[in-house]
Amino acid sequence: MIDKTVATVPDAIADINDGATVMIGGFGSAGMPSELIDALIGQGARELTIVNNNAGNGDAGLALLLKARRVRKIICSFPRQTDSWHFDALYRAGEIELELVPQGNLAERIRAAGAGIGAFYTPTGYGTLLAQGKETREIDGRQYVLEHPIHADFALIKALAGDRWGNLVYRKTARNFGPIMATAARCTIAQVQRIVALGVLDPEAVVTPGIFVRRVVCVPAGAAGAVHEAAA
């Protein structure tokens, strides 16, 4: 029998190794798998490469992973925010490597990894600093930059509900990077607000088919979260 559910959050992330590339879902705090990140901080893996849209906000989640100096490199589109002080300090001290990627190229590179595409020509970034040193090509009169997939060892994502096959549905704009990161990692770990019986999720509305998910762990919504669920 297939059962991808895992009992505890620490169990779910126990095997993340030093030096791993870890994708972390979320756009700001929407869709950020906070409990998985907190467990990763506790678990202690070091020298990580992190893929996320941002570089941490305030004093929570990814920002604390950075503060704990577990991250060697971050691949993201928008590191600079009013509350990205932990990243800012490490960056200015030369203690973290930054690969800055336009957001659409970041998304497409993650999708390409999951889809087995070797590389692709994108118009985004052509003629800018972020395409310096990259191969370019004119196709049908338009200029493109060659971009390569971003593969990961692990993806940590957050979804609304999941089942024992790993099927997932998301909630509103918290969907963002979750579905594509799930396809691009060797081992995708999803925290969900609830685990439902097989067959409960509408097959027409499953966003991430279970084939892309290795582990599902239940993290019920807190007080704030419970409000959303009532509203959903």
Add this chain to the structure above:
Amino acid sequence: MIDKTVATVPDAIADINDGATVMIGGFGSAGMPSELIDALIGQGARELTIVNNNAGNGDAGLALLLKARRVRKIICSFPRQTDSWHFDALYRAGEIELELVPQGNLAERIRAAGAGIGAFYTPTGYGTLLAQGKETREIDGRQYVLEHPIHADFALIKALAGDRWGNLVYRKTARNFGPIMATAARCTIAQVQRIVALGVLDPEAVVTPGIFVRRVVCVPAGAAGAVHEAAA
């Protein structure tokens, strides 16, 4: 006010011009927009380039469009079937051009057109007849073929339900090529079994956002179709 609904099927396809590239959804008969195709036969446009997975079955839909000699070229993955006699006859007589594309490359080239990708490297077809004359490249020790997007002037697709913004949901494996063809054509025309009020479709379960659809026309299911709807 946005109202993409069109009163009649002939109105929906009236402006398809001679020489147009027309994508037609469906995998076999599942998802095939039969009424739109029948109207296109009646409308009379000639010298068409058709993009479909197959090359017509039996004496219906696309097969009849071929029989009527309206198609100059077909781009597909699987023309040869036990009941593809109209295509077979034209092909053997040298009266139709065939571009044979592996099914996954066909899907990805259609998706690339909708996504603004200039070209992409795919492993599929490398070292085969279907990659002859195409550019290849080794990336990280694996061999790839360069493939280009397939754009269309029109896409004719079938969905289960749609609203006046053009949002669509599909039904089971009749989804197949519809969502990606919708993104790749200048003008996408969807026949739906029912038109619903704005807000009826679940925003989490909309498969084709309305931005990709120009026209929606209602074709209620026939006797057989009514059975499916009762079962849905």
Add this chain to the structure above:
Amino acid sequence: MNRYSRDQMAARVAQDIQDGACVNLGIGLPTLVANHLPKDREIILHTENGLLGMGPAPAPGAEDPDLINASKQPVTELPGASFFHHADSFAMMRGGHLDCCVLGAFQVSVDGDLANWHTGAPDAIPAVGGAMDLALGAKSVYVMMEHLTKGGDSKIVSQCSYPVTALRCVSRIYTDLAVLEVTPQGLRAVDIVDGLSLPELARLSGVAISG
């Protein structure tokens, strides 16, 4: 010198957005445009973090942390809305499906090159977000900005000195002094604030502008 207020600029942009358009309003000044969209037009707002059919800010207390815009502010969804993931959202942009986007800028060149993501200052931490995708993806790219820097320099330039976001992408420029169209023959003034002459506008801008 007269100037268009920020709300007047926003209203002027809104007037140029057609009924039925799918539009992305960028961070900052462009968000004001939402308040001025003509009531008799139905315009669909896109936010690149995965929502088409975005509605206005929620009532206080009704904020939902899972329903935000690209600036990470709480928003609402309208009937007809749809949610999608990031690759689909940026495919929508890059694929040329948006009718229009409205962006802020540091500089725009007479050729329509846009600089709006990075000052290039040696100690600045660069951040690009979706700016490059928006700039080249939408059918029409409208820029909203002050015409002059605080130091009095023109933000309309013959060539961008700041790092560019995308080349030859801007269609129209809406400033506190004028509305300019980017044409193959250079900039053309569509509107000028009352009391400012075309030659004076061109002199302030430091580039040629036709009437």
Add this chain to the structure above:
Amino acid sequence: MNRYSRDQMAARVAQDIQDGACVNLGIGLPTLVANHLPKDREIILHTENGLLGMGPAPAPGAEDPDLINASKQPVTELPGASFFHHADSFAMMRGGHLDCCVLGAFQVSVDGDLANWHTGAPDAIPAVGGAMDLALGAKSVYVMMEHLTKGGDSKIVSQCSYPVTALRCVSRIYTDLAVLEVTPQGLRAVDIVDGLSLPELARLSGVAISG
């Protein structure tokens, strides 16, 4: 000479499919494998036209023309199923997410090259479907075929004479005479039908096979 029956071949393939695997069964002979999947294993079937969690054929009269497999035969959906569009389905295949696919073949080479889409005959109408994507996408590619052609020629060859589907993609070959593993050192016999010796199998095959 003894031969494995088609059902014995299918049962032998089924035995090599692990509990929890996501599997695509190709057109023709491989569809028989579904009838032999061990009851104590939960195996998820994929069909490339957009369904994961495919169930068996429906009862007569319960066919649904919107619910078919890649051979366009009516099927059913199991609890846990999901539907997706063609680009997502082939991304799943090309991206290496399927554990296993089972395919028919005209020929397989000792290097694991597969020929199963086209005879190359001058008057043949070529059709490829999803064969090339399946052949290189799945983690393990199992081929099921008769060992010999009707004319008695080996379908296991040193080099394919038919147009290839994909290079070096086949993991195992299940025939009516043997089960062969494709290794970097060449073919290795895993099982041979009762009464057939390894040297005789190699002689019939016309290629070297280790024991």
